[in-house]
Amino acid sequence: MLVNLLSNVSFYLPEIIVIVTMCVLLCFECFYSDDERGRSLSYIIGLIGIFTAFMAVVMNLGTEAKNLFAGAVVIDQFTNIMKMMMLLGTAGCFYLSAQSKEIHERLKAEFLIMSLGVLVGGMLLVSANNLLTVYLGVETLSILSYVMTTMKKDDAHSSEAGIKYALYGGVTAGVMLFGMSHLYGILGSIHFLPMVEAMSDLSATSTVATGISFLLFFVGVGYKIACFPFHMWSPDVYEGSAVPVTAFFSIIPKLAGIAIVTRITMIFFNSGTSLAQAWLALIQIVAALTMFVGNLSALNQESVKRMLAFSSIGHVGMILMGVLVLSNEGQTAILYYSLIYMLMTLSAFYITGVVVNKYGSDERIFFRGLMKNNPILGGCFVIVLFSLAGLPPFGGFIAKYNMISVAVGKGLITLSIIAAINSVISLYYYMKLVRIITLEDSDGKVVFESFNLSGAVYVLAVTAPLILLGIFWNGIYSAYSI
Amino acid sequence: MSALLNLILWTPVLGLIAILFMPKGKDQLVRYAAVASTGVTLIFSIFLYLSFDQSVAEMQGVFSVPWVEMFHINYSLGVDGISLPMILLTSLLFCICIFSSWTVEKNVKGYFALLLMLQSSVYGVFMSLDFFLFYVYWEVMLLPMFFLIAIWGGENREYAAVKFFLYTFFGSIIMLVGIIALYYKTGMGPDSFNIIAHHGGHFVNETITLFGHDFSFERVFFWAMFLGFAIKVPVFPFHTWLPHAHVQAPTAISVILAGVLLKMGTYGFLRIAFPIFPAASVEYSTVIAVLGLISILYGAFCAMAQSDVKKLVAYSSVSHMGFVMLGLAAMTTQGMNGAVLQMFNHGTSTAMMFLLIGILYERSHHRWIVRPDGTKGYGGIASHMKTYTVIFTIGMFASLGLPGLSGFWSEALIFLGIFGKFPTITVFAVLGLLIGAAYLLWMYKRMFFGEVNESIKGYSDMNMREILYMLPLCTAVIVFGIYPSPVLNIMKASVGNLVELMGKF
Numbered sequence: 001m002l003v004n005l006l007s008n009v010s011f012y013l014p015e016i017i018v019i020v021t022m023c024v025l026l027c028f029e030c031f032y033s034d035d036e037r038g039r040s041l042s043y044i045i046g047l048i049g050i051f052t053a054f055m056a057v058v059m060n061l062g063t064e065a066k067n068l069f070a071g072a073v074v075i076d077q078f079t080n081i082m083k084m085m086m087l088l089g090t091a092g093c094f095y096l097s098a099q100s101k102e103i104h105e106r107l108k109a110e111f112l113i114m115s116l117g118v119l120v121g122g123m124l125l126v127s128a129n130n131l132l133t134v135y136l137g138v139e140t141l142s143i144l145s146y147v148m149t150t151m152k153k154d155d156a157h158s159s160e161a162g163i164k165y166a167l168y169g170g171v172t173a174g175v176m177l178f179g180m181s182h183l184y185g186i187l188g189s190i191h192f193l194p195m196v197e198a199m200s201d202l203s204a205t206s207t208v209a210t211g212i213s214f215l216l217f218f219v220g221v222g223y224k225i226a227c228f229p230f231h232m233w234s235p236d237v238y239e240g241s242a243v244p245v246t247a248f249f250s251i252i253p254k255l256a257g258i259a260i261v262t263r264i265t266m267i268f269f270n271s272g273t274s275l276a277q278a279w280l281a282l283i284q285i286v287a288a289l290t291m292f293v294g295n296l297s298a299l300n301q302e303s304v305k306r307m308l309a310f311s312s313i314g315h316v317g318m319i320l321m322g323v324l325v326l327s328n329e330g331q332t333a334i335l336y337y338s339l340i341y342m343l344m345t346l347s348a349f350y351i352t353g354v355v356v357n358k359y360g361s362d363e364r365i366f367f368r369g370l371m372k373n374n375p376i377l378g379g380c381f382v383i384v385l386f387s388l389a390g391l392p393p394f395g396g397f398i399a400k401y402n403m404i405s406v407a408v409g410k411g412l413i414t415l416s417i418i419a420a421i422n423s424v425i426s427l428y429y430y431m432k433l434v435r436i437i438t439l440e441d442s443d444g445k446v447v448f449e450s451f452n453l454s455g456a457v458y459v460l461a462v463t464a465p466l467i468l469l470g471i472f473w474n475g476i477y478s479a480y481s482i
Numbered sequence: 483m484s485a486l487l488n489l490i491l492w493t494p495v496l497g498l499i500a501i502l503f504m505p506k507g508k509d510q511l512v513r514y515a516a517v518a519s520t521g522v523t524l525i526f527s528i529f530l531y532l533s534f535d536q537s538v539a540e541m542q543g544v545f546s547v548p549w550v551e552m553f554h555i556n557y558s559l560g561v562d563g564i565s566l567p568m569i570l571l572t573s574l575l576f577c578i579c580i581f582s583s584w585t586v587e588k589n590v591k592g593y594f595a596l597l598l599m600l601q602s603s604v605y606g607v608f609m610s611l612d613f614f615l616f617y618v619y620w621e622v623m624l625l626p627m628f629f630l631i632a633i634w635g636g637e638n639r640e641y642a643a644v645k646f647f648l649y650t651f652f653g654s655i656i657m658l659v660g661i662i663a664l665y666y667k668t669g670m671g672p673d674s675f676n677i678i679a680h681h682g683g684h685f686v687n688e689t690i691t692l693f694g695h696d697f698s699f700e701r702v703f704f705w706a707m708f709l710g711f712a713i714k715v716p717v718f719p720f721h722t723w724l725p726h727a728h729v730q731a732p733t734a735i736s737v738i739l740a741g742v743l744l745k746m747g748t749y750g751f752l753r754i755a756f757p758i759f760p761a762a763s764v765e766y767s768t769v770i771a772v773l774g775l776i777s778i779l780y781g782a783f784c785a786m787a788q789s790d791v792k793k794l795v796a797y798s799s800v801s802h803m804g805f806v807m808l809g810l811a812a813m814t815t816q817g818m819n820g821a822v823l824q825m826f827n828h829g830t831s832t833a834m835m836f837l838l839i840g841i842l843y844e845r846s847h848h849r850w851i852v853r854p855d856g857t858k859g860y861g862g863i864a865s866h867m868k869t870y871t872v873i874f875t876i877g878m879f880a881s882l883g884l885p886g887l888s889g890f891w892s893e894a895l896i897f898l899g900i901f902g903k904f905p906t907i908t909v910f911a912v913l914g915l916l917i918g919a920a921y922l923l924w925m926y927k928r929m930f931f932g933e934v935n936e937s938i939k940g941y942s943d944m945n946m947r948e949i950l951y952m953l954p955l956c957t958a959v960i961v962f963g964i965y966p967s968p969v970l971n972i973m974k975a976s977v978g979n980l981v982e983l984m985g986k987f
Contacts, residue, residue: 391625391651392618401658408662409670413692416662420655427651431628431644439632439640474550481552 008068011075013056014083015123021049022116029109039108046094046112054087067129071191074129074263077482081335082126082259085342089251090119092346095458096244099350099450101357103151103242111151115248117144122256131180131190134260138176138220141253142169148248149241161240168223168233176220182213192267199268199275211275214268218282221264225257227320228290231313235297238309243356246305247349250312251342258316262323262334270326283324284415290317291422298429304352304362307429308345311388314426315341318419322403325410328482333402335480340387340399340469347384347462350455351377357450364433369442376456377448378437380463385430385437387466390423395469402477483543486530487559487609490569493523494576494602501595509590513580516594520577520601527573534566536971539979541611541678549615553665554672559609563976564752564822567969568608568745571829574954575741576601579734581951582837585844586634586732593634596626600738607746613661613675616754620654620746627735627743635730642723642730649713649723657710660703663690664758667699681757683987704762707755714747717807718777721800725784728796733840736792740799741833745825748806752822756810757980761987764813771811771900775907777804778914786921789852792843794925795835798881801914802828808911809896813984817899818977819970824892826969827880830958831889834877837955841870841948845941851928862934867943871930873952880959882922883915887963 009016025045032038057080065076097103097111121140128134146169150162184190186206187198202210219230226234238246265283269276294313301307319341322334351370352362354377359366371378387396400423407416469476497519501512535542539562546558561569579597586593603626606619624647632643665674667688673679688699713720728736756763763770781800788794802824809821842860843849850859864871880887893915901908944952962969 386625392621397618397621401662404659405662405665408659409666411691413659413663413690416659417656420659421652423655424648424652428644428648431647435632435640435644438629474552477550478552 005069011060011063011066011068012073014053014060014087015120017049017053017056018116018120018123021046021053022113022120024049025109025113025116029113032109034106039105042109042112043094043098046116047091049116050087050091050094054084057083057087071193072130072133073124073127075127078262078331078335079127079259081480082255082338083123085335085339086119086122086126086252086255089255089342089346090115090248092342092458092462093244093248093251095454096247096346096350096353097242099357099455100242100244100353101450102353103244104153107151107153111148111244114144114148115252118148118248118252122252125256126259128260128263129192131183131192134221135173135177135180137256137260138224139173141224141256142173145169145249145253148245149237151245152240152242155240157240158242159240161237164233165237172219172223172230175216179213179216179219182209183217186210186213192264196267199273200271207275211278214275214279215282217264218261221257221261222286224253225261225316226254226313227286227316228293228313231290231293234313235306235309239303239306243305243349243353243362246309247345247353250308250345250349254312254316255338255342258319258323258334258338261320262331265323266326266331280324280326283320284412287317287320287324288415288418290314290320291418292317295422295425295429298426301429302363304355304364304367304433307364307433308348308352311426311429312341312345314422315388317422318400318403321407321412321415321419324412324415325406327406327410329406329409332477332481333399333406335482336473336477337399337403339476339480340395340466343462343465343469344384344388344396347380347459347466348388350459350462351381351384354448354451354455358446358448364436367433367436368440369446370437373442373446374448374451376459377451380459381437382434383463383466385434387470389427389430391427393467393470395466395473398470398473398477483530483533483561484545484559486526486533487543487545487561490523490526490530490573491559491602491605491609493526494519494598494605498595498598498602501591501598504591506591509587512591512594513584516580516598517577519598520573520580523601524573524577527570530561531566531570531972534561534972536563537975539563539975544611546611549612553614553675554670555614555675556612557615558611558676560611560678561609563973564749564980565608566972567822567826568742568749569605571745571826572601572604572608572742574958575737575829575833578833578837578951578954579737581947582737582840583732583734584947586734588634593630596630597734597738600626600630604738604742604746608749611677613664613677616677617654617658617661620657621651623743623746624650627739630735631727631731634732634735637730638726639730642726645723646727649720653710653713653720656706660706660710663699663703663706677754677758682983683758683760685759686761686987698762700759700762701765704755704759704766707750707759708766711747711750711755712773714750715744715803715807716747716800717773717804718780718800721777721781724800725793725796728799728836729790729793733836733843736796736836736840737833740796740836741829744799744803745829748803748810748821748825751810752818752980756813757983760984764984764987767811767813768904771808771904771907774804774807774811775911775914777801777807778911779804779917782914782917782921786917786924789854790849791851791925791929792836792839792849794851794921795832795839798835798918798921799828799832801918802832802881804914805893805896805911808900808907809892812896812899812903813981814899814902815978815981816895817903818981819973820892820895820897820899822973822977823895823966823969824889827888827892827959827962830955830962831877831880831887834873834952834955834959835881837952838870838874838877841944842941846937851925858928858932858935860929860935860938861932862930863938863941864930865934866938867941869944869949873944873949873956874930875926876956876959878922878926880963882919885963886960888959888966890963891966 125137298310387394541560785797
């Protein structure tokens with residue numbers, strides 16, 4: 001038993017490394033003298049941790065699907081790639097936080113510690129294979145997120161966002177737990193596979209009860225990915241948080257939530273029973289409404305962060321389409337979309353962060369003349385916005401194309417057309433911003449002090465792949481194929 | 483020959499890269515680079531014409547390399563009798579547009595770089611034999627177009643640019659769903675993105691389930707494609723983006739828009755919608771013809787009501803593209819040949835009109851035939867700008883369809899082709915010609931004759947550069963007006979092939 005457990009540990013190395021890094025940073029933060037050197041060191045420790053964890057995931061690549069810890073956790077290609085992207089996303093957010101003026105210097109190490117904590121929760125959720133792990137993942141993810149929201153200590157909006165987030169999160173977690181307890185009661189297990197077996201012969205009454213329990217369960221994860229109708233918190237939290245935190249929230253919890261929705265749908269509802277059909281219909285409606293709500297709400301936002309928040313709601317709706325496909329092709333499309341989405345988010349929020357550092361606000365008017373004042377930032381933002389809208393030759397197009405493609409292949413024509421119409425709607429508000437960046441003029445020449453060489457390298461490093469992945473996507477797409 | 487295709491497609495990109503690396507402030511150098519690039523492309527296009535075998539109906543110079551192996555997406559190019567006239571037209575018009583843009587002073591580098599990017603993507607659309615590649619070029623074209631209108635356009639340019647972008651994007655993304663559906667319907671095999679392999683009506687008996695009901699695959703996706711192309715043409719009622727885009731766009735961009743980009747819509751019908759869904763095309767040809775007729779009449783009446791001369795020509799484009807749709811709907815040898823010929827001829831004649839209006843605008847800085855306060859914007863130009871008047875007269879009569887000039891042949895062929903099939907529609911369509919003559923001549927009278935307007939007395943006549951770049955178009959309009967066979971010969975075999983295919987359904 002013990003030997004078995006220990007051999008499992010080797011596959012669980014990435015999570016362990018992240019936890020260890022978190023603990024090291026926690027200790028380090030207690031002792032380091034509050035200066036530039038100490039801060040740099042903590043960033044270096046954090047990045048080393050992420051890098052080692054990344055390498056550990058790479059070592060796991062290519063192994064067959066494995067159930068660890070008595071079936072509590074599963075490791076397969078999908079989880080590995082998701083984890084790699086989450087690690088990269090976290091590393092990107094580290095850079096954002098290092099550059100941010102919104103987060104007080106003293107709190108930067110805290111940002112690292114808490115984001116690593118959220119990351120662990122996310123990684124747990126991605127590979128969850130029983131209800132308990134799901135709950136553990138969601139809660140680890142959430143509780144630290146509430147604290148991260150309030151990182152702008154002297155800002156009332158930030159505190160308000162934190163309270164909102166915590167209240168909303170608390171309620172949905174409770175509802176989810178309620179649903180889970182019913183599932184355990186009806187199906188007699190908390191492990192997914194025995195649950196599936198139990199679901200194959202249910203009485204009519206139990207089927208209805210199971211359906212309702214799953215619905216309650218969906219509330220919890222739906223809130224994490226901010227899909228309609230559980231998206232209300234997201235714009236306020238995004239707007240209230242510091243830019244690096246917002247970027248972080250739009251990557252890690254979303255990817256983790258998407259992963260768990262995918263896994264649950266694939267495991268429980270791949271059977272064609274009436275329950276499965278009801279669940280798929282639910283996701284279909286949720287996906288369509290999420291797209292519409294996200295994109296229509298984004299149309300008239302003055303705050304760029306808020307606009308990006310709503311647009312990310314729209315993107316989640318797109319990704320949910322891939323969930324409905326119930327196949328490996330669907331999962332590949334989800335992974336590719338997530339990768340592109342992550343790159344676009346990192347780039348967009350970095351640029352927003354530079355503007356916020358300068359003006360202390362992310363109103364659209366502060367982006368006027370960005371192209372003229374700083375061609376690198378302006379050009380990259382234009383590319384990111386076109387990519388977000390899904391125009392070739394950028395990565396966002398390939399991501400959307402593959403998503404619509406697998407959906408059409410599954411026969412989801414109506415949903416695909418809804419997705420297409422939403423692309424047009426989203427193009428409108430992205431174009432509005434493109435227009436402001438390229439066509440309007442700022443009052444005089446503006447210099448962004450916080451944008452330096454490292455910033456240029458960073459923003460090019462996350463934007464250039466958007467072009468490359470839009471043209472040469474054969475290799476990466478085959479690598480992502482499951 | 484496939485090498486020539488690649489050269490034509492990528493030379494503008496080389497020019498674009500060269501321009502991007504030029505130092506700031508070297509505007510003249512940028513202009514020369516753009517001239518060199520388009521000039522070389524034009525020469526390559528002439529070589530392409532010379533090496534083109536006019537007796538072959540199939541694709542020539544096919545070049546295909548895998549792009550995304552796992553989905554069988556290829557970078558495949560080819561040219562046939564329908565695309566070659568369009569490629570020649572593109573090369574000619576872009577070369578001319580570079581010369582006509584000599585006076586652009588605002589951000590010269592960006593302007594010419596975008597223009598070359600636009601050129602490359604237009605070639606891409608006309609050459610692609612792969613659906614994915616086609617779509618990518620179709621969409622990439624929107625980016626330079628948006629910026630060219632939005633940065634260098636008139637007062638209301640941003641609204642026009644956004645409207646143009648959204649309309650076209652809407653049409654094309656619905657088309658994308660159709661492309662994907664075709665991909666699955668053909669079994670995701672090696673040929674699923676191959677446009678030519680889909681030709682021939684393989685989808686007549688296929689069905690698709692929507693909302694729990696079975697629909698004919700052919701009909702549903704014919705309309706999906708129709709929407710994408712009809713917005714581009716533009717056919718009534720999808721034409722509302724066009725007047726805005728035209729009026730706000732700078733001269734060269736109006737020329738490209740009317741001369742080349744609108745043809746991409748009708749080219750889409752010829753290359754994709756008709757041969758892939760022939761049964762549905764024949765079934766709905768009445769709808770296409772009626773929409774074409776409405777475009778002709780509605781466009782003509784709108785043109786008559788305009789007091790802005792550029793808007794007048796823009797609406798006349800709607801009307802003239804309606805003739806193309808009518809010719810396509812006929813599905814007869816004469817009608818189809820007439821339609822492709824009209825695509826070419828409208829390209830030259832409307833380009834002349836827009837260039838001439840641009841020349842006048844550079845002098846007067848307004849485009850009013852009649853100003854909003856009721857006074858005349860121009861008047862008596864004929865007695866002050868002699869060369870200008872001569873060239874304008876040629877251009878105007880060509881677009882009016884006067885026998886002896888190019889527009890006549892294509893319209894005559896279209897009427898020949900359509901009469902047997904839709905006599906009633908033909909009768910009304912002929913009325914369109916009459917209205918066309920009316921609004922053009924009325925505009926001509928108000929601008930060129932009558933009392934000499936005080937404001938025009940200071941205008942200089944056309945200079946050497948302007949005459950030089952108008953000359954090829956004048957020649958084309960007159961030569962092909964007397965002897966249209968060179969163009970007809972190019973397309974004959976390919977169009978015949980298409981007509982034969984449509985005849986089977």
